[in-house]
Amino acid sequence: MMEIVKVTDLTKRYGNVEAVRGISFSIQQGEIFGFLGPNGAGKTSTINMLTGLARPTSGRIIIDGMDAIKDIKKVQSIIGIVPDDNNLYDEMDGFENMCFCAALYGMRKSERERRARELLKQFNLVSAGKRPFKTYSKGMKRKLTIAAGIIHNPKILFLDEPTTGIDVESARQIRQLILDLKKQGTTIFITTHYIEEAERICDRIAFIVNGKIVKTGTVEQLMQHAQDEHIIELKLSRDIKNLKTKIEDNFKNCRVEVPGENSCLLISKEPIKLSPVLQFLDAKGVSVYEAKAIKPTLEDVFVKVTGIQAAELKKDEVKKQK
């Protein structure tokens, strides 16, 4: 595995605001690496520093062996940037916008047009390509912005909240396009505040809160942080509130919770042996209709590790005036 991005002790200060507070991480070639965090965590500031849109206060950024602070122009020729607001021209049509971006990368006219047509087709925007950008829906705008970001076949693509505020179907298409790009070998850095999105498409996720990375890992590695308890939910033929202490006395390592009628949770630090519990309940005249293991979700892990309620992430974005 090769590190294609390496960030060390990166900070960004705006006056008194410390937006990014000494973060270090690396991205492996070919992976989808995600920053998951609430509004104001420092995601955009970080992506802007990595792509040369903002100057770091301190720290180091190496991209594909180059110093991304000193040699940003060289770096920019091998990266694609999709900022969180659309950066295309309202009056130009889709095709013209694509060709214009390609020209900025110094592509020849015939190559620009070939690539623009190819991407419009791949992104299902062929007929929209003939209409001015301002007539597009939000989802179409996002798609064209992404298409423009990869016009020069970048090695690494930086996407800032690519699915925020757009319709479900466009968001699904965009996630699929990101996975297709990965298949073609593109390395991808994505920021998001959607847990499910990070979980579904990222190879590794960094939780970022208050300008700091609090945890990094694959979904599987992150999950291990919540798996210090085993939980089994039982569906029962009757209420067993009165049996709670009896069960706990009989099964010393188990805690019992009765969240609702006709069900209970068995909670233990160790794997729970179910058959003695079932026999015990049977002897008390309680039938067990269903037993299922309750697995923690990535959301549980996020809440546990960051101390931030998942609702903070789900809050709909109030767009900053930039």
Ligand SMILES: Nc1ncnc2c1ncn2[C@@H]1O[C@H](COP(=O)(O)OP(=O)(O)OP(=O)(O)O)[C@@H](O)[C@H]1O
């Ligand atoms: N140009 C700026 N001047 C002053 N403060 C800024 C500026 N840009 C960002 N900040 C502040 O820095 C912090 C981090 O912002 P940043 O945009 O990086 O977070 P984010 O995780 O991308 O959040 P969002 O999802 O809302 O964009 C916030 O407190 C924000 O208000």
